[in-house]
Amino acid sequence: MDERRKVLDYLWKKGIVATPDEVDEIMRNGGINFLIEGMNRREEVKRFEIIKSREYFEGTTGKSESFRRLFQDRFVKIKKILQSRVSVSSPVDIEFAKMHEGETTVVAMVRDVRTSRYGYVLEIEDLTGSVIAYADQAIGETLLPDDIIGVRGNFKNGKLYVKEVTYPGVDNAQKKEKIIESESAIAFISDTHVGSRMFLQEHFMRFLEWLKNSESGRKVRYLIINGDLVDGIGIYPGQEKDLEMDDIYEQYSKLADLLNLLNNEINIFLIPGNHDLVRIAEPQPVLPREIRSMFNDNVRFLSNPSYISIEGMKILLYHGMSLNDLMDLIRGMKYDNVLKMMEELLKRRHLAPFYGRNVPIAPTPEDFMVIEEVPDIFVTGHIHVHRTGIYHGVLLLNASTWQKQTDYQRMHNFVPDPCKVTIKFLNKPGFSVLDFK
Numbered sequence: 232m233d234e235r236r237k238v239l240d241y242l243w244k245k246g247i248v249a250t251p252d253e254v255d256e257i258m259r260n261g262g263i264n265f266l267i268e269g270m271n272r273r274e275e276v277k278r279f280e281i282i283k284s285r286e287y288f289e290g291t292t293g294k295s296e297s298f299r300r301l302f303q304d305r306f307v308k309i310k311k312i313l314q315s316r317v318s319v320s321s322p323v324d325i326e327f328a329k330m331h332e333g334e335t336t337v338v339a340m341v342r343d344v345r346t347s348r349y350g351y352v353l354e355i356e357d358l359t360g361s362v363i364a365y366a367d368q369a370i371g372e373t374l375l376p377d378d379i380i381g382v383r384g385n386f387k388n389g390k391l392y393v394k395e396v397t398y399p400g401v402d403n404a405q406k407k408e409k410i411i412e413s414e415s416a417i418a419f420i421s422d423t424h425v426g427s428r429m430f431l432q433e434h435f436m437r438f439l440e441w442l443k444n445s446e447s448g449r450k451v452r453y454l455i456i457n458g459d460l461v462d463g464i465g466i467y468p469g470q471e472k473d474l475e476m477d478d479i480y481e482q483y484s485k486l487a488d489l490l491n492l493l494n495n496e497i498n499i500f501l502i503p504g505n506h507d508l509v510r511i512a513e514p515q516p517v518l519p520r521e522i523r524s525m526f527n528d529n530v531r532f533l534s535n536p537s538y539i540s541i542e543g544m545k546i547l548l549y550h551g552m553s554l555n556d557l558m559d560l561i562r563g564m565k566y567d568n569v570l571k572m573m574e575e576l577l578k579r580r581h582l583a584p585f586y587g588r589n590v591p592i593a594p595t596p597e598d599f600m601v602i603e604e605v606p607d608i609f610v611t612g613h614i615h616v617h618r619t620g621i622y623h624g625v626l627l628l629n630a631s632t633w634q635k636q637t638d639y640q641r642m643h644n645f646v647p648d649p650c651k652v653t654i655k656f657l658n659k660p661g662f663s664v665l666d667f668k
């Protein structure tokens with residue numbers, strides 16, 4: 232068959248109508264091989280999409296004006312989500328509400344929550360002003376400073392008596408667990424901590440071997456590593472004695488050597504965590520170019536957090552520093568109930584809702600940490616446990632680590648849960664878990 236015929240045949244099979252001029256152009260560029268390559272690339276693009284990820288973030292000076300802008304943006308975004316809830320559909324401004332008496336609804340950020348002998352006393356504010364509000368225990372005890380909520384209540388003498396509070400949350404009427412007609416699978420891992428003496432290299436190699444050479448492993452077309460790719464240097468006092476490599480570039484180079492063992496067919500997505508070579512303040516940008524260049528082309532670098540779609544499955548990736556805040560702020564929260572903490576983040580539609588605690592926040596002009604769209608899968612890591620669950624149709628995963636117990640963890644009686652690989656078969660509900668220990 233002559234080359235032109237092959238091209239026409241291929242186009243016909245793909246159902247593509249091309250003009251004679253377009254066919255001429257394909258022939259000039261290399262004929263059938265050029266065409267097939269181009270089509271493959273097009274299909275590749277369709278298979279996954281990086282919806283939200285930033286190579287760098289603008290406007291990161293720590294001035295109070297930049298923080299004011301950040302909080303304003305957060306407020307506007309979350310208010311919009313709240314207004315889609317029936318109970319908050321038409322809120323009024325606090326300054327306006329204060330001048331009238333009677334029942335009304337406002338959207339406000341909690342500035343302060345205190346207990347008193349009458350229950351809870353709150354100070355809440357919106358972009359127009361602030362008001363003192365009184366709430367009973369059932370409502371008051373769930374509120375935390377910086378929460379952005381819908382508040383229905385009675386205004387009287389410039390004070391607000393709260394009847395009902397609404398969090399932006401997940402609209403459970405809308406959300407159902409997503410299943411996609413595809414044979415592909417995604418593997419999720421986190422916290423590899425390459426360069427640490429406690430990095431479980433043998434087990435990690437066994438996992439790579441499985442991906443490459445087993446029948447089920449070859450179904451995994453996507454691998455996600457959710458931050459703390461390497462152990463880093465100078466992350467905590469006395470880290471030197473835990474390190475096998477004290478050069479961070481060497482640590483990344485070792486991770487690259489390992490991941491480059493996989494064939495190019497598997498799409499790998501990496502986000503940074505608090506041990507990686509980017510600023511610690513969130514949101515964290517993608518790793519620098521000199522690190523990226525160590526890896527094969529099938530490895531993609533994303534920011535923390537980031538939002539991607541894999542064959543239509545929407546995935547929110549967040550390393551998880553704010554999980555420590557939740558443990559500090561909410562009674563009964565421990566490593567064990569990380570899923571509950573993830574629910575608290577979804578409930579607030581924000582990944583790091585509390586300012587001035589464990590998570591340093593960079594004052595970007597736009598609040599990148601707002602969960603503007605509820606994902607199908609929400610993944611965290613950071614705390615080195617492994618848990619899977621579901622909340623209003625959103626699959627939750629705290630992905631497992633590849634670092635065995637450190638001295639620091641032993642001192643604090645914390646036992647990690649390493650070497651678990653979470654697999655999402657796109658055409659099946661829930662997750663499957665493999666243990667490489």
Ligand SMILES: [Fe+2]
Nearest residue numbers: 422459613614
């Ligand atoms: Fe970690």
